[in-house]
Amino acid sequence: MFQIFSLKNGLDNVKGFYSQGINAGLKKDKNDIAFIYSEEECDVSACFTSNIFQAAPIKHFKKYPKDFKTNFILINSKNANAMTGSKGVEDIEEILQNLNQYNPNIKNPIMSSTGVIGYRLPKQTIINSFKKFDFQKKDSNGTAQAIMTTDTFKKEIAFEVKLENGKSFNIAAICKGAGMINPAMATMLCFIITDANIPKKDMDTFLKDAVKDSFNTISVDGDTSTNDTVLLFSNKKSGVYEKNAFYEALHLLTKELSMQILKDGEGATKVVAFEVKNAKTYEDAKKAAFALSNSLLVKTALFGEDPNWGRIASTIGASQIECDEEKLTIKYDNIIVYGNGTKQMNKELEEKAYKIMKQDSFKISCNLNMGSQTYTAYGCDLSYKYVQINAEYRS
């Protein structure tokens, strides 16, 4: 058995890792450049966006040989370095070449970017900022702030994982993401570091699995970005590892971060779990659950706090899965609003449903009664604020 303890100060808890966020002048007065550095070289596992147009930092990462080791990642916000062609990749190479004069220990540096699409990186501004780097700094707070775009709060997390023999390893992460959030990775960056003595093979398998169960279940607006990246670095420094314990801690960590992203969904006022139960196939359950979490009519009804279950039913029917209106049941938390082919709400139940909708988070559960497959997608409401944020972003 093992125990998982939550720790403050995110990345600062992991042995041998250093990080810092600074202002390089890409943004006014806010941190916009950050790094994460390990004295030891690290194994690194990656999950990237499913968008066909992958941003330059992802193309650059993929130029390294399979299973390469690195000990440094440079991260910038404000500019996504996406749709910048081969020049975008050359820019990264030129920028990273300048690092060794400040720290000769850096090996195979990589980069990650988030921000507006279609502009070349301001190379010299970024290179000029390297002189501010302190490679012995533990500054998880500043690092988490530097990678924010429309995020309204920084996202960091850390766990100590204590094994039965008393030994322990740590795992920590920062992430960003508030809009352009959709399954198959979102405009989100997440950097996970650990001192666990985990084999590279487990890293790859477990990360893929954890991303599937966390970041890939959420959606803010159904738009999948060019830059989505989840990276897991391990420098093995604790010398400690236990398979189940690590698996559990990684799942907990990514699930918690994905919920933080959703809570920070642009203009979102509430987080809703859309459970589709007893579908004929897993694909049907998933398709219907995401149809619900991405429907504008469902999202605006959530914002209006209106238990308008007709929109839930209609969206399931429109999702083209196998279903039958006589078999469908719809629940808001524990209140059945539709079943046996007809509305189930009287005045009293409707009052209760209205109360449920006023909560910050709740569950809408649709039992299809067609089979045994279940999927839960997580979404948020659509408010005036979302429109404002996204009509004004960039300008």
Added chain:
Amino acid sequence: MFQIFSLKNGLDNVKGFYSQGINAGLKKDKNDIAFIYSEEECDVSACFTSNIFQAAPIKHFKKYPKDFKTNFILINSKNANAMTGSKGVEDIEEILQNLNQYNPNIKNPIMSSTGVIGYRLPKQTIINSFKKFDFQKKDSNGTAQAIMTTDTFKKEIAFEVKLENGKSFNIAAICKGAGMINPAMATMLCFIITDANIPKKDMDTFLKDAVKDSFNTISVDGDTSTNDTVLLFSNKKSGVYEKNAFYEALHLLTKELSMQILKDGEGATKVVAFEVKNAKTYEDAKKAAFALSNSLLVKTALFGEDPNWGRIASTIGASQIECDEEKLTIKYDNIIVYGNGTKQMNKELEEKAYKIMKQDSFKISCNLNMGSQTYTAYGCDLSYKYVQINAEYRS
């Protein structure tokens, strides 16, 4: 050759057809019940929603034998009679049974509904309103008003089609639809009537074709309703028909009505054509075009009048079609903003792009240069007003 003339007063132009809109008390002071009636029995062709949960009026229609004839449709707004199970269909049968005591000439009456999902029809209120019906009335205006929900203006249209021999037939329609609008039919009802002497076979083929090229190319919010219906009635009363002329007039009529629906998209301030050119397959072109017209990030950028083409590129990449960022060209009307793998905008072109975005309608054209297939989807922007309308609808 033939000529098509636009006429005022919609349905009133077609020989032998009568229509009226009245207030039955479903809404306060507004028309909420309407009928269209023909002395002669009509052939009728239908296109219905692709939503798996079809509303009761659609199920009722389908109970008639194939190629049945009818001369009467009853239409109500405020209540969709959807998700009401077998009772919903029985309600329609009971309501329609009462018509013959007011007009014994009515044969095989049908019904169509739009409004909130999940509530039984107020049967007696509707039946009580029949005494107000005047079956010799020509009241296209009142009829078009009675079928409105969140529509801000009534939608009616009429053409006279004049053949070379001097003879002519008329075709006219009313429709409604402002939100829940998506390809594969929208929350839209459209009733087309004609006195052309058209064979039933041509009616079926031509209607399917016209709907594909008009209503099925538009989307307001990507939500497909339970009630979408397009019906074409012909009483042959003019005795005149010419294949090409009818085909052309029907296409013109449905295209014009679909653009009216889009202009009336809930909260929409502009209509945009999303053209995807030179895709490898027709499916790719269509998928990418609809991805653009339904993307929240694209729709909010349109509302913000921001030529943020990065969101266009990202959405195409996210749509999972075959594409290559080095081959893609993006144009706003005649201004190239992206091509040859990089941004093409200087200060001057950006000024021009900003001006284009301020127009009520314009075209965003994406040339994939992967093949020869093209599709154009039509969409609108997403404004605060959309959120307001849909957060508050029903209450």
